[in-house]
Amino acid sequence: MNYNMMNHVVNHLLDVDRYGSIFMYATNCDLTTAPRHIIRMTEPVDPELLKEALKITLLRFPQMGLGLKRGEKQYQYRLLDKPPVVLPFEDISPYYIGSDDTNGYLFCCGYKENTIYLEYQHCTSDGRGFNEFIKCVLFYYLKLRGYAIENDGSIRTLETDFQPAENEDGFVKLQKAEQSDENHIDDVPAFHLPEYDGHEDDDELTTEITMPFSQVRRFVKQNDISPLTFLMTAICHAIYRTYYVGTDHDEAIVAEVPMDLRTYIKSPTVRFFVALLDLPFYYEYFQLPFVEACQKLSAFFDTQRALPHAAFWALKNSNRVYTGHNADMPIDEKEKMMREQARAYIRRDSFILTNIGPFNIPISMERHIADYGAILPCAHQPFGILVSSYRDTLKIALSQRDMRPDLVNNLVNVLGEIGFRAKTYSYMFHPTRYDGKRLAKD
Secondary structure, three states: OOHHHHHHHHHHHOOOOOOOOHHHHOOOOOOOOOOEEEEEEOOOOOHHHHHHHHHHHHHHOHHHOEEEEEOOOOEEEEEOOOOOOOEEOOOEOOOEOOOHHHOOOOEEEEEEOOEEEEEEOOOOOOHHHHHHHHHHHHHHHHHHOOOOOOOOOOOOOOOOOOOHHHHOOHHHHHOOOOOOOOOOOOOOOEOOOHHHOOOOOOOEEEEEEEEEHHHHHHHHHHOOOOHHHHHHHHHHHHHHHHHHOOOOOOOEEEEEEEEEHHHOOOOOOOOOOEEEEEEEEOHHHHHOOHHHHHHHHHHHHHHHHOHHHHHHHHHHHHHHHHHHHOOOOOHHHHHHHHHHHHHHHHOOOOEEEEEEEEOOOOHHHHOOEEEEEEEOOOOOOOEEEEEEEEOOEEEEEEEEOOOOOHHHHHHHHHHHHOOOOOEEEEEEEEOOEOOHHHOOOO
16 A cells, blocks of 8 residues: 555544434443444363454454543544453453543454454444444464464454545435435334433343344244344333233333444445434333234334435434534533433433344354344443344344343243244343543543
């Protein structure tokens, strides 16, 4: 890469995109600033080899070699010169992302026994983007262990050059798409659990609920629904049994659903590139047969995720964030404004439900990776729900403020009634924290 091109790439790396910057100003109490990806290997993790794999991967993903600095009026990216670190880890993390804990890096890599943990500050990436980074880390880690693995072309390794488009602001491209607010759902009173407000920095109960992905695919195909609306219907019925029965609750249960915009606008970007769409499950849907409720929900959601609608609301929200990031005001005031906006936005909904899709890696790597999943922390909500899949296992990671097992038990029962035998694994969880006042210094 020539000198002029290198300068262009470096300058491009430091650009702040139109939407992800909201996470710079928020903390882990306001938004999900540090989602967690969990990779369970078939043998104990070697932290020194993992650190070497990180160093190699950063050559291919220079956009992950950034830190943040808190300026007088806004946050800005900065290039890091310290090496990445690999930290001993527990489910309840003691660390701050972007701080001296991580040498300033906006990702956190940890290990415990057979498990690798990778987290990221959401300003740098979304879940599907970060999976590109994770796959490269795992590829080089297994290479360094001496295993005969091969890249089938699905992993961005040093065999291919980093392209500036991999760090582009996808919302600029989105401006060229057709836009319309037609068929947008008006905000409706959404179900909440106010008794858990103010618990944002407490530990969470996380449960991994797994079932065969092939069985899910058959069910949704036979009934002409999507996996996400099928899971939303099951989750809502579980919430109904846990929190509605015996009460006067009749509000809609509304999920905020991040939709990957790469399915509409072709982009190799790993940056935050999603549309946040509302998916309401109305009280009257509980009176319908399960499949009919799924189909009704799915038909409605098709109108919300159509490109003109998704583009309109994604751009509306990204423009709000971009305007806030560039506002001429002291950083303390800007943080307060952005955090209030963030909390108000997500409180329109009952919880966040996101599906980051299948974790696909070359077959030669699969024999060394026993399990994969990811967690969406609760932040300012009572629940955080993330759906992922690896090989033939679909996994729902349900994090909650309510420490009772009732919601999970009811979800397993709902799934059992329609023929799914789900397995569960629960543990206490706390995300790696983020606070702009704890950032590592130059």
